[in-house]
Amino acid sequence: MCAIGVMLGTLIGVLPGVGVLAAVSLLLPLTYGYPPAIGLIMLSGVFYGAAYGGSTTAILLNLPGTANTAVTCLDGYPMSQKGRGGVALFISTIASFLGSIAGAIVLATLSIPLAAFARSFGAQEYFAVIVMAIVAASAFANHGLVRALTMTAIGLLIGMVGIDLNSGVERYTFGAMSLYDGMPIVALAIGLFGLPEVLSNLALPTPPKAPKVRIRMRDFLPSRDEWRRSVPSMGRGMTVGSVMGIMPGAGSLIASFISYSVERNSSKTPEEFGEGAIEGVAGPETANNAAIQTAFIPTLSLGVPGDSTMAIVLAALIFHGISPGPNFPIEHPDIFWGLIVSFLIGNLMLLVLNLPMIGLWVRVLSIPYTVLVPCIVVFSCIGVYSVRYSTVDILLVAGFGLFGYLARLFRLDAPPLLLGFVLGPMMEENFRRTLLLSRGDVSAFFNTPLVLGIYGATILLLVWTGRRRLFSFAGFLRKRRK
Amino acid sequence: MRNFVRQHPSVLAGLAVTTIGVVALNQALSLDFGDLTRVGAGAFPTIVSILVLLGGVTIISFGFRKGEIALTVPPGLLRAAAGTFGGIIVFAFTIERLGLIPAVALCAFVSSIAAARINWRHTIALVLLLPLMTWLIFAVGLGLRVTAFG
Structure with missing residues (x-):
């Protein structure tokens, strides 16, 4: 099941412009038909597969599926242009794997103490943590607080x-009985993230088209020098990623940016960055994946997701009958550890499956939009219908698709809306x-x-992100898009 | 007017958000607010609606700032939106009346006109193959309770 999840996730993830959020939303309904353990393993496969698929397109085509992989474009794509695309993909796969394993170890070590600590939380502490998650996620958003x-x-x-x-009073249902149970998250997520992606690409005068890329197996193997340069970067990426992932709102995007600047600052040849430096792929890819793992720490031990992707994961867990929170690791150790093992299996599958199948993923990229769009629309419809x-x-x-597209325009x-x-x-x-x-x-x-401490940390975070805006990586991203 | 919206998109965005805030507040005020010791169903919606309203007004004010980025509407948007949303609506209205296979075929047909240039070969292939594929995956494989026809 995990293998299927990984493959489906990568399949959706490599599609140009479709990010992790869209992929997880589109494939979430597929996992509902299975028992919790299998459904979750499949979902974690989708999750990692989609994240990995984004890096593939970033390296080969300079198309970052999401901002998360924008950093990978910086040196991954120049490597491709120099004929070292295979090496960049190989290193990024190894880096992703090692980052995930490091993140999973941190997750396994820190979740239980944090959950034990959180058991002393009262309602006001929870309220403060939620305010922190919301403010943090908004502070890192693209278009201002x-x-x-x-x-x-x-x-x-x-x-x-x-x-x-x-x-027992009904609120905002406008008399519709089908809304008494609340708004369905799958419809919201597919509408907000899946459809606007499709529409934005479709409305372009010339939809993105993949150039022909051919990679043979022997192109994957890095030289001894490339290994020597990558390994320390991966080590640093693990640390940066693990720390940043725990911070609410920051997550993998900020982790990869910070890791990139750490790599450039610690390099003896910083001028090579942007021209195809292997460290610029190894570091951020490790950090990105380590952060994805450690972002599960607040989600699992407090039940409070730090960003919109974790919000979807939380919704999926709840749907499968698991309610994360301080008591979760103690009351359901089997599921808690099962989940962590499923993360490891997911990453292992990714490592085993993806490199040999890279040719297939590249071919997926060349599927024309005339075929892709009807498939995505049909699968979205059936997926949503299958839930209820x-x-x-x-x-x-x-409705949400229209709203999501207009919001983007x-x-x-849209991501903070889902978190809210x-x-x-x-x-x-x-x-x-x-x-x-x-x-x-x-x-x-x-x-x-404790509450004052949490609010204090929230204010510090705001001050820090305010300062970050001076460096304005939003401007940097905009420049890259041009 | 049109030109103004294009140059100052935040004004329209802010107005839309403000409208959401007003509608939500109006609904919230009809619910019981309660008091501080027993918070009613209307209290939290009222607070949040006011926040949305304030946010909307602030966004409107952004529209008058210098350096506001003008709105660019992609040329093929109308067609893309008609095809995509048309496909979804057709599916919603046919899945229970006609069954999975006709619903998927119709949905695939309508959404295939979303592309800037229609490739009839692709459209025909999709209309024939997608229904069969989805039937096999969802009904046979995943046990979705739908009828193939009717």
Whole structure:
């Protein structure tokens, strides 16, 4: 199952312009038909496969599926142009694998102590952690804090759709019975991320087309010098990635950027960066994948996802009957460890399957849009329908698709909306509980040292990202797009 | 007017967000707000709606800042959107009435006109093959409870 997940994930991930979020949203319904363990293994395969697929297109075609792999383009693509694309792919696969393993070890080591610590959390601490996750995710968004926070708030509103569990009152259902259970996350995710990707590529005068790339097996093998240069970079990437992944909102994107600058600063030949330096592929790819793993730490041990991708993963876990939180590793050690093992299997599959199949992935890239679009539309429709057998859900996909595309056109970030949607019910519950337990005392939101610490960390994060904007890697990304 | 929107897209975006905020607030105010000791179903929606509203107004103000990036609408958007959304809507209305195979065939046909240049060979192949493929994957393989026809 994991192999199928990895292959499907890579298949969707290599499609130009389709990122991890879109791939996971499109394939999420497929995992629903299976028992939790198998479904999750498949999903983790999809997750890593999609992340890996993005790097392949970044290296071979200079098409970063998502911002996450934009860094890989910087030196991966020049390597391809010099005929070393095979080596870049090989190193990126090894780097991804090692990064994931390092991240998984950190995940296994830190989750249990963090969960034990989080068991002392009260409602106000949870509320503060959720505020931190929201602010952090918005601070790292593409189009500024205000737009991102507003989109998160819209997400919170969408999260309130349905019957309020405390009072039994229906909210924002507009009389539609099929919304009593709440807005379906699959429809929201496919609409917000899957369709706008398709539309943006389709609406271009000339949709992206893959040039012919041929890579033979022997092109993969790095020279001794390339090995010597890559290994220390991978080591540094592991550290950077593991630390950055734990921070809410930062995740793999920031990890890969920081790793790239670490590599350039520590290199004896910084002038080679941007011209095809192997360190520029090895470091960020390791960091990126280590961060993907450690991002699971807050998701699994607190039940609070740090970014929108983790929000989807959390929703998938909940659907499969697993509710992550401080008690999760202790009450369900089998599932907790099973999940970590499934991550390892997923990465191992990726390592075994992907290199031999690289030729196939390159060919997938050359599928014309006239074939691809109907396939994506049909699979999205059936996928959404299969979850609840509801035609309203299919229409919701169209609605959210339109909203998601317009939001993208008008520079409003969609990922924070999804995070708000997932965190909304949790946030409201802890908000109400804090007031209930303190008998209406508003100061309860700020009256423990831990809460003050969490808010303090949130403010520090805001100051730090504000400073980061001076370096403006958004501007840097824009330049690359040109 | 059109030109203004193009030059200041944040104004329109902000207006849309503000409208969402107003509609949400209007609904929230009809719910019980409760009090601080017993927070009602309307309290959190009211607070969040006001935040959305404020966000919308701030985004409108961004539209008047210097350096606002003009809106660029891709030329093929209307066709792409008609094909993609048309396909989804057709599927939604036919899956339960006609069954999986006709629904997929119709959906594939409508969404294949989304491309700038229609390749009829591809369209015909998709209309014939996709229904069969999806039937095998979803109904036979994954056990989706749908009928092939009717």
